[in-house]
Amino acid sequence: MSAADRTVPVTILTGFLGAGKTTLLNRLLKHPDLTDTAVIINEFGEIGIDHLLVERSGDGIIELSDGCLCCTVRGELVDTLADLMDRLQTGRIRALKRVVIETTGLADPAPVLQAVIGNPVIAHSFRLDGVITLVDAVNGLSTLAGHPESIKQAAVADRLVLTKSTLADAGAITSLKRALAELNPRAAIIDGDDPAAIGPALLACGLYDPGSKIADVGRWLSDEAHDDAHHHHSHDHDHDHAHGKDAHFHQHAHDVTRHSASIRSYAIVHDRPIDPMALDMFIDLLRSAHGDKLLRMKAIVALSDNPERPLVLHGVQAVFHPPERLAAWPDPSDRRTRMVLITKDLPEEFVRDLFDAFVGKPRIDRPDRAALEDNPLAVPGMRL
Template sequence: MPQENGRPTPIPLTVLTGFLGAGKTTLLNRLLQDPALSDTVVIVNEFGEIGLDHLLVETVDEDMILLGAGCLCCTVRGDLIAALEDLLRKRDNGRIKAFRRVVIETTGLADPAPILHALIAHPYLSLRFRLQGVVTVVDAVNGCSTLDEHPEAVRQAAVADILVMTKRDLAGAEPDQLAARLRQLNPGARLEGPDVPAETLLGGLFGLDGKSADVREWLGAEHAAPDRHGEHRDHHHAHHGHGHHPGHDHHHDVNRHDAAIRAFHLVSDTPVPRPAFEMFLDLIRSAHGPKLLRLKGLVAMADDPERPVVVHGVQHVVHAPVTLDAWPDADRRSRLVLIVRDLDPAFVERIWDAFLGRPRIDGPDAAALSDNPLAIPNG
């Protein structure tokens, strides 16, 4: 099998999530008819809930189905980690056809953060699989009310790399309001319609052709570029809390969730010392891990600036960094995207600046951080 640094080349893995009734099954059925997915393993939580009957050919074993396109569908009734380990054993032993990609379809009520955490925290699976992206399906008819009523739906949208809006033709004017709300909640995500091509959804930084995708797109830089204070330009009027803001006469406050969940960028124009970067990651994940919903980025290390390092993180765990052979575009800056809950971006920026030797201390925590950049303020 292909090797990377003496080990098997990691298998790209995509997480497909979305709230109940959003249209994940319809999207998955369409994707599976694309010949490009003929060597894909699809993992679903309960096979009986998925309408794939027209694609079935034969049962491989009790929990594995061979689909008409040649994909495998592994039904997860137990532990996801155990299912992935079993798939790898069968693949390595030649008991099933070697697959090139895995798609995990979560239940509608799933919080994707623990799933991502499990994928990158496991010492073996983190070597054999590489998170390619999170695709979240959102129902245009009920999307706003679902975000109002279900925290799981908010988390699903917040951690997405791609948001797929379904049922637009049934929703009247609702899609525009929902799209604006999703852009506030996750400005770095790409917003697509239900007919999005498979290669768009399942491409990404680690494509099967071995080439890196556009990093600006992967990092959401076009939509979430920070100003000099680290705030999103399109968040200028956001984050007024959970109630109605006096200056707005909306039916409801579209930013009611955004006061808790934020996405922002950290950027460095100069290469980053590796020890400083590792200490920064250790500090953020150890002190604020539960609040770190997602971290991803491309970093120029001072000891090897011509070969950027790709990082993925969820909560307390950061995936083993991957070094690319070369920069995929002309932009050589280090760029990190963080999606956080109840964590002040300005505080994280001050820590980042302190580790890079460019402290910009202000506010109530100034004294503590000036004396000790590792200090963590209360709250």
């Protein structure tokens, strides 16, 4: 039995203060397909308020109070998931199709993700399915420019939901979408005011299709072949002469780009199966020496000991979910190793060179690449 069959998917619902998380949650919970969903609502402060706004009661609502998930109640979140697991296994509650964790608007999402994937006991019954981040279309640019936690919330998202779009200026929405795409080019940007977009499918971010249990690597890795260089250098080329209100939006977008310049999203693709020991050493070194800079990593890997059964990896900073082998490649015609990484203050070239070193891939020094394009027969700077 695969992990998808025996574990309950967990969705992290995050976003800065006032982005509309509880409103979205209310809309989702009205859908009949989400009947068997447990909701963990995080509260900040001594008295819970948000849980009163969620139109549901009973065992499905679990409130965490006295702090945010990223600090004082991290242990309580693990305890809550462990209690859910115990109640499921003992039959005290009916089977769950999904767990949704709504974080406080001030939460750093990384420790929340770690609580789900970093505990082996919890990982036996629950799997991180995805991160959905809400962004206020009216105040989104100024929030991203002024609050680092909101940048991290957007950077690690699988899907970005724009809320309050009907209240926002068209110029603000355009600038916000551009800033979000610069920050997280692989996350789908969804209109939260579109009723057709807000349903159970919104929560299905993970590797497995919830209906068919079929692995969909392309969806999970969200366009792993995305051309980052084009994305990061073509941005805002036609806005040099912004003025008036447009200049205001442009300045906020510039501030977001400036504050988030240290965050990068990129993919590593490798054509040949990898020695399991080489992969272990690469991951161990990356997370032990640079774990605080590794915001998120998702990967499907071809290993040389059994290339017919790919390995799935999912990590947040230094914490990784227990790896699992798929029964077969989702697409037999594409058996490449694909890794998507989101890093902060960790140069892309450093990670690529580290990977190349462990897999024994020849490397051409970047200063020589232009010369090589002019003379394909010359291979200067080639080294292991």
